[in-house]
Amino acid sequence: MTRQIASVIGGKNEPTGSPYTSTNPARPSEVVAAVPLADAATFARACRSAADAQKEWSRVPAPVRGRVIASVGRLVEANAEALARLVTEEIGKPYAEALGEVREIVDTCDFFLGEGRRLYGQTVPSEMPDKNLFTFRVPVGVAAVITAGNFPVAVPSWYLVPALLCGNAVVWKPAEYAAASAHALYRLFAAAGLPDGVLNVVFADGAATYEGLDLALSESTVQKVGFTGSSAVGRSVGELCGRHLQSPCLELGGKNPMVVMPDADLDLAVEGALFSGFGTAGQRCTSLGTVIVHRDVHDAFVRAYVQAVQAAKIGDPNGDVLYGPLLDRKFAERYEEYLTWIEPHHRVLPGPTGRMEGEGLFYHPVIVDGVRPDDRLFLEETFGPIVGVATFDTLDEAIELANRPGYGLSSSIYTTDPKAAFRFREGVSAGMVSVNNSTSGAEAHLPFGGNGKSGNGSRQSGVWVLDQFTRWQAMNWDYSGRLQKAQMDVADI
Numbered sequence: 016m017t018r019q020i021a022s023v024i025g026g027k028n029e030p031t032g033s034p035y036t037s038t039n040p041a042r043p044s045e046v047v048a049a050v051p052l053a054d055a056a057t058f059a060r061a062c063r064s065a066a067d068a069q070k071e072w073s074r075v076p077a078p079v080r081g082r083v084i085a086s087v088g089r090l091v092e093a094n095a096e097a098l099a100r101l102v103t104e105e106i107g108k109p110y111a112e113a114l115g116e117v118r119e120i121v122d123t124c125d126f127f128l129g130e131g132r133r134l135y136g137q138t139v140p141s142e143m144p145d146k147n148l149f150t151f152r153v154p155v156g157v158a159a160v161i162t163a164g165n166f167p168v169a170v171p172s173w174y175l176v177p178a179l180l181c182g183n184a185v186v187w188k189p190a191e192y193a194a195a196s197a198h199a200l201y202r203l204f205a206a207a208g209l210p211d212g213v214l215n216v217v218f219a220d221g222a223a224t225y226e227g228l229d230l231a232l233s234e235s236t237v238q239k240v241g242f243t244g245s246s247a248v249g250r251s252v253g254e255l256c257g258r259h260l261q262s263p264c265l266e267l268g269g270k271n272p273m274v275v276m277p278d279a280d281l282d283l284a285v286e287g288a289l290f291s292g293f294g295t296a297g298q299r300c301t302s303l304g305t306v307i308v309h310r311d312v313h314d315a316f317v318r319a320y321v322q323a324v325q326a327a328k329i330g331d332p333n334g335d336v337l338y339g340p341l342l343d344r345k346f347a348e349r350y351e352e353y354l355t356w357i358e359p360h361h362r363v364l365p366g367p368t369g370r371m372e373g374e375g376l377f378y379h380p381v382i383v384d385g386v387r388p389d390d391r392l393f394l395e396e397t398f399g400p401i402v403g404v405a406t407f408d409t410l411d412e413a414i415e416l417a418n419r420p421g422y423g424l425s426s427s428i429y430t431t432d433p434k435a436a437f438r439f440r441e442g443v444s445a446g447m448v449s450v451n452n453s454t455s456g457a458e459a460h461l462p463f464g465g466n467g468k469s470g471n472g473s474r475q476s477g478v479w480v481l482d483q484f485t486r487w488q489a490m491n492w493d494y495s496g497r498l499q500k501a502q503m504d505v506a507d508i
């Protein structure tokens with residue numbers, strides 16, 4: 016069923032733009048939605064409209080904004096199955112995972128509805144008598160939020176929910192190939208009682224978005240940029256923001272390592288490597304890149320891993336499968352390119368590689384053993400169902416290998432030795448560390464984010480994201496009735 020959808024600016028549909036269709040990756044001939052893509056001027060206009068709407072919205076008391084977020088959560092919960100079905104249809108994510116993704120939006124709303132009553136400032140002692148100091152969190156203004164399509168509804172909610180709760184307006188640019196899912200989420204936000212213009216959704220391609228953002232930043236209608244996507248695009252968004260003296264919130268790629276120690280529960284490690292290596296077809300930013308396994312358990316691990324992958328089903332995302340199709344054609348092309356890096360004799364999973372029979376974007380899983388620290392496969396994110404295996408002898412060596420690609424999003428270690436777990440946590444440069452759990456599946460109220468090529472150190476989720484969407488304002492109130500000069504009128508010690 017083709018849905019006709021459009022960008023929404025100031026509560027009004029924008030029916031003009033260059034035509035684009037999102038398709039079902041399990042059956043690419045099936046169109047999911049037709050959507051006109053906006054140009055740069057339209058994007059900039061959305062930011063101006065958001066800037067107007069933000070003035071009123073910021074005056075709505077934060078606890079009342081929290082109640083709107085509570086309604087978003089209730090509406091998403093009531094429509095969870097339909098939204099998850101749409102996500103499965105449009106990006107091919109297995110239904111159980113899509114439902115989990117929708118759950119993550121509800122979790123985010125649950126967390127932030129209370130934050131509306133807790134948007135605390137502070138009282139701070141003054142150097143001088145008869146003077147009080149305070150701090151307030153103030154909204155930044157307008158946030159431009161640009162999101163990827165692998166988590167077409169949950170990850171956007173990590174930006175939208177706190178940004179709106181804090182009193183900002185938002186211009187959201189979702190991935191085009193997940194347009195229908197994004198539009199459905201937009202409608203649930205709008206139905207929760209957000210005034211027109213406070214949340215705008217603009218469908219546009221990368222070039223128009225970049226140009227429109229540049230324009231909006233020059234016009235000072237955007238004060239915060241949130242971007243989730245590849246490290247390469249993140250770098251250009253970061254450079255653009257830097258030119259406008261803005262610090263964006265960047266959530267980028269990962270080459271997430273899993274270390275398997277000789278004392279690890281191997282069955283558990285295999286299960287973790289199966290889920291994080293091949294779940295979502297390896298298309299999470301937290302997906303497993305390389306298993307770094309101790310020499311003593313290497314052969315046993317690889318044998319069991321290969322068996323587990325062979326036993327898993329890959330196919331129709333409405334069924335009980337390990338993974339479905341790749342998200343979109345451009346990722347399928349990248350998978351094909353990654354295959355050319357791989358020396359065939361290092362492949363340990365028998366059987367074919369490449370595209371499976373049939374129309375859909377289904378691709379065979381690949382496990383590559385003996386990956387060396389200077390191989391592209393060791394260093395670069397593949398964003399597909401390809402996992403590398405490397406070997407180590409000492410924990411220090413494992414930590415060095417884990418950090419070598421220069422990303423720093425997620426990481427994991429399987430061990431029964433708490434000392435090894437804590438040493439790994441100290442040594443690894445990742446923003447997130449799991450012990451005896453996989454690299455994917457972060458919970459919505461912990462800080463989410465990475466270092467190095469995975470981001471600029473900003474964190475999403477939980478209370479930590481409040482610092483992205485508010486700025487601290489300091490106030491001092493002198494009731495002494497005279498001019499008290501800081502530093503100069505302070506009593507000598």
Ligand code: UN1
Pocket residue numbers: 119165166170243298299300301454455456457458
């Ligand atoms: C992403 O791929 O951009 O931790 C986010 C996880 C999910 C979110 C992934 N909760 O795997």
